[in-house]
Amino acid sequence: MFSKDTFRIVYEGLCENRLGASLVGISVWKTTLFAWAWGAALGALAGVVIAPLIFVRYISGTMPMLKGFTAIAIGGLTTVGSIMAGLLLGIMEAYTVGLISSEFADAIVFSVLILVLLGRSYGILGRTEDGGM
Numbered sequence: 691m692f693s694k695d696t697f698r699i700v701y702e703g704l705c706e707n708r709l710g711a712s713l714v715g716i717s718v719w720k721t722t723l724f725a726w727a728w729g730a731a732l733g734a735l736a737g738v739v740i741a742p743l744i745f746v747r748y749i750s751g752t753m754p755m756l757k758g759f760t761a762i763a764i765g766g767l768t769t770v771g772s773i774m775a776g777l778l779l780g781i782m783e784a785y786t787v788g789l790i791s792s793e794f795a796d797a798i799v800f801s802v803l804i805l806v807l808l809g810r811s812y813g814i815l816g817r818t819e820d821g822g823m
Contacts, residue, residue: 701725753796760803766816775814 704711712718765771786795
């Protein structure tokens with residue numbers, strides 16, 4: 691989807707070789723600043739969305755962050771795989787709360803992560819040439 695996007699090409703070039711990117715005219719400082727600002731904006735948006743749902747404390751974001759990481763790891767570090775894994779984990783968690791107990795919801799999610807990583811260490815939709823060891 692974003693394979694021909696200008697920003698992606700700039701960021702990939704910057705990640706690959708900072709000196710080479712600066713030699714071809716890419717502003718390393720501005721691009722890095724934009725990436726950090728974009729990440730901070732997405733983090734702030736996530737905080738605004740999750741704050742009404744849970745009581746906000748200094749440690750409030752730990753479990754949503756771990757569940758997001760779990761979805762990304764299960765999805766295989768791909769956009770489509772992460773979205774599918776997130777939806778799958780959300781459905782599994784909802785069924786666990788409804789059918790078994792809310793005490794086991796987090797345990798089920800992380801058990802699925804362990805099982806997927808034991809079976810396919812590169813995720814459901816990931817490929818070994820995407821950066822596997």
